[in-house]
Amino acid sequence: MTPTLDAIRDCLEGVVPSAVATSAADGTPNVAYLSQVEYVDREHVALSYQFFNKTRRNILDNPRAVVGVVHPSTATVYRLQVRYLRTDTEGPLFERMRAKLASIASYTGMSEVFRLRGADLYRVEAIEHVSGPRTPPTTRGPWLGALRAISDDLAAAAELGAVIDALLDGLGRELGIAHASVHLLDAPRGTLYTVGSRGYGSSGIGSELPLGAGAIGVAAAHRTPIRLTHVTAEYAYGRAIRDRLAGDPELARRLETEIPLPGLTAARSQLAVPIEAAGELVGVVFVESEQEWRFSYADEDVLVVLARQVGSALRTLDRAGDAGDERAQVARTATAAPPAPGVRRATVRHYAEDDSVFVDGEYLIKGVAGAILWKLVREHEQAGRDQFTNRELRLDRTLGLPEIADNLEARLVLLDRRLRERDVGLQLEKTGRGRFRLVVARPLELVDVPVPER
Amino acid sequence: MPSPLIDASQAAWLQGPVSILIATADAGGLPALGVGLGVRVSADLRRITVFALDTVNRQILDDVRAGRGIAVAFTHSGSTRAIQLKAPRAVIAALEPGDPARLDAHAASLAREWEGQGQTPGFAHAYLVRAPGTVVAIELVPEAAFEQSPGPSAGIALGGRP
Numbered sequence: 001m002t003p004t005l006d007a008i009r010d011c012l013e014g015v016v017p018s019a020v021a022t023s024a025a026d027g028t029p030n031v032a033y034l035s036q037v038e039y040v041d042r043e044h045v046a047l048s049y050q051f052f053n054k055t056r057r058n059i060l061d062n063p064r065a066v067v068g069v070v071h072p073s074t075a076t077v078y079r080l081q082v083r084y085l086r087t088d089t090e091g092p093l094f095e096r097m098r099a100k101l102a103s104i105a106s107y108t109g110m111s112e113v114f115r116l117r118g119a120d121l122y123r124v125e126a127i128e129h130v131s132g133p134r135t136p137p138t139t140r141g142p143w144l145g146a147l148r149a150i151s152d153d154l155a156a157a158a159e160l161g162a163v164i165d166a167l168l169d170g171l172g173r174e175l176g177i178a179h180a181s182v183h184l185l186d187a188p189r190g191t192l193y194t195v196g197s198r199g200y201g202s203s204g205i206g207s208e209l210p211l212g213a214g215a216i217g218v219a220a221a222h223r224t225p226i227r228l229t230h231v232t233a234e235y236a237y238g239r240a241i242r243d244r245l246a247g248d249p250e251l252a253r254r255l256e257t258e259i260p261l262p263g264l265t266a267a268r269s270q271l272a273v274p275i276e277a278a279g280e281l282v283g284v285v286f287v288e289s290e291q292e293w294r295f296s297y298a299d300e301d302v303l304v305v306l307a308r309q310v311g312s313a314l315r316t317l318d319r320a321g322d323a324g325d326e327r328a329q330v331a332r333t334a335t336a337a338p339p340a341p342g343v344r345r346a347t348v349r350h351y352a353e354d355d356s357v358f359v360d361g362e363y364l365i366k367g368v369a370g371a372i373l374w375k376l377v378r379e380h381e382q383a384g385r386d387q388f389t390n391r392e393l394r395l396d397r398t399l400g401l402p403e404i405a406d407n408l409e410a411r412l413v414l415l416d417r418r419l420r421e422r423d424v425g426l427q428l429e430k431t432g433r434g435r436f437r438l439v440v441a442r443p444l445e446l447v448d449v450p451v452p453e454r
Numbered sequence: 455m456p457s458p459l460i461d462a463s464q465a466a467w468l469q470g471p472v473s474i475l476i477a478t479a480d481a482g483g484l485p486a487l488g489v490g491l492g493v494r495v496s497a498d499l500r501r502i503t504v505f506a507l508d509t510v511n512r513q514i515l516d517d518v519r520a521g522r523g524i525a526v527a528f529t530h531s532g533s534t535r536a537i538q539l540k541a542p543r544a545v546i547a548a549l550e551p552g553d554p555a556r557l558d559a560h561a562a563s564l565a566r567e568w569e570g571q572g573q574t575p576g577f578a579h580a581y582l583v584r585a586p587g588t589v590v591a592i593e594l595v596p597e598a599a600f601e602q603s604p605g606p607s608a609g610i611a612l613g614g615r616p
């Protein structure tokens with residue numbers, strides 16, 4: 001039986017280097033090891049093009065090549081008869097391979113030498129089993145079981161925060177993934193903000209990174225999974241973000257930098273998978289490990305499927321939040337209960353320039369979530385209200401929410417989690433679909449700092 | 455007669471713990487790729503003989519019999535140093551008395567090398583499979599030799615000839 005490309009994907013991990021034989025126009029053969037053979041789909045692979053070497057010259061003259069791959073645990077050898085189709089110098093495939101190549105290069109100490117010039121796409125015309133035990137078909141049972149268990153939890157989650165928790169908890173419980181985070185897209189600002197994480201000293205909720213920075217940013221910008229088996233400095237966040245900010249002062253002003261991103265200092269494996277819905281990017285789910293080769297193609301498959309379910313759920317629940325609007329008028333008239341007497345006053349300071357909010361001098365949040373909080377506390381103090389609806393926030397143009405796909409629910413989840421973490425005496429409490437209460441435990445003093453004149 | 459393309463130290467390196475890849479191409483331009491199971495370098499350093507299993511290298515052997523060119527690449531995985539030898543033709547020969555021991559030594563040295571890099575002990579032996587089939591000798595007199603270590607200097611000719 002001819003093996004399928006899917007059945008031998010593990011041979012393409014690069015644990016054992018693959019080789020390619022080509023032939024010049026005059027029939028002179030050439031053989032060389034390859035840095036990377038990337039699985040593209042069931043019929044295509046891509047080879048890294050780094051130098052204009054003999055292999056490269058040959059395939060431009062004669063598109064036929066044979067790629068030899070070896071299974072990393074059984075040493076089974078397969079030959080792939082392939083035909084060169086084209087070279088990508090940008091786009092998802094190129095970015096995915098560039099990320100992997102950078103990680104390989106850093107691993108082998110050849111960062112300067114290994115620069116991806118292109119992703120050479122080949123059609124796989126035949127696969128031949130050469131020697132060794134045939135790779136057994138992937139054991140799908142355990143993966144599918146884990147996928148289903150997490151999917152069950154996702155399906156049961158009735159609100160956005162619960163979806164994120166179901167995903168992060170499920171990854172840990174079902175797949176043993178101890179370090180994971182979820183980042184959602186702020187499209188107008190071109191950033192991703194952290195809404196949940198597991199396995200880090202501090203959650204990093206509210207932290208941000210620009211599109212294109214690190215594995216998360218590249219996965220988002222190009223909407224392609226980025227799976228690194230030995231992580232490189234190029235995809236470490238501190239450096240990637242610093243580089244971005246150095247070249248973009250406007251971004252530097254907008255980006256949340258007070259809250260550190262969650263992340264392992266000694267990560268060796270990383271996998272970032274875009275969360276998409278209805279053809280649009282919603283965010284990124286990110287997992288990492290201190291172990292090399294921790295995440296396989298199968299892990300990537302599972303995360304891709306889960307990320308899509310999460311994407312659909314987030315989109316649905318974000319809008320479902322408005323369903324309780326009929327009762328909004330009732331909510332508007334309710335008045336806030338005063339805080340218990342004798343409790344120390346909290347000073348809430350708002351800087352209009354970037355909507356950052358500080359409580360008792362401690363930084364809390366900025367951006368849209370900061371603007372929302374400021375509106376809530378102002379209404380609380382000025383009108384004595386503590387009941388609010390998603391809809392009224394959505395209609396308030398001063399908050400800076402985008403017209404469509406505003407992710408309001410996600411921002412409320414972010415704000416709620418940040419408030420809980422900082423424990424400043426303010427909390428959001430859900431009172432129904434699309435409605436919530438601002439719980440104020442201390443008397444407030446509000447200070448608004450207007451945009452300074454320049 | 456021109457001088458050999460490789461010197462004694464390079465000959466010793468070829469016979470060390472390096473992996474061996476063989477390539478040919480048929481008249482239609484279809485390349486063939488095979489794994490070498492060991493190498494013998496003649497005393498005068500001119501003749502290189504690589505060993506391969508016949509059952510899994512039928513196109514290579516057909517191409518050689520048809521008088522087509524051959525390329526053999528030797529790669530040391532630890533240093534990624536690689537040398538590629540090319541000849542416009544090769545011949546298929548019988549094994550000599552010392553060759554079986556040479557095959558064993560090659561497998562053993564590669565196994566040691568790869569174990570040092572974290573591979574399991576049996577991996578190299580599984581990779582250098584010798585059965586079912588017959589090991590044959592492919593003899594070539596290289597007319598070109600290239601340094602092939604990754605990087606911009608890959609492809610530089612050895613022995614003063616392109």
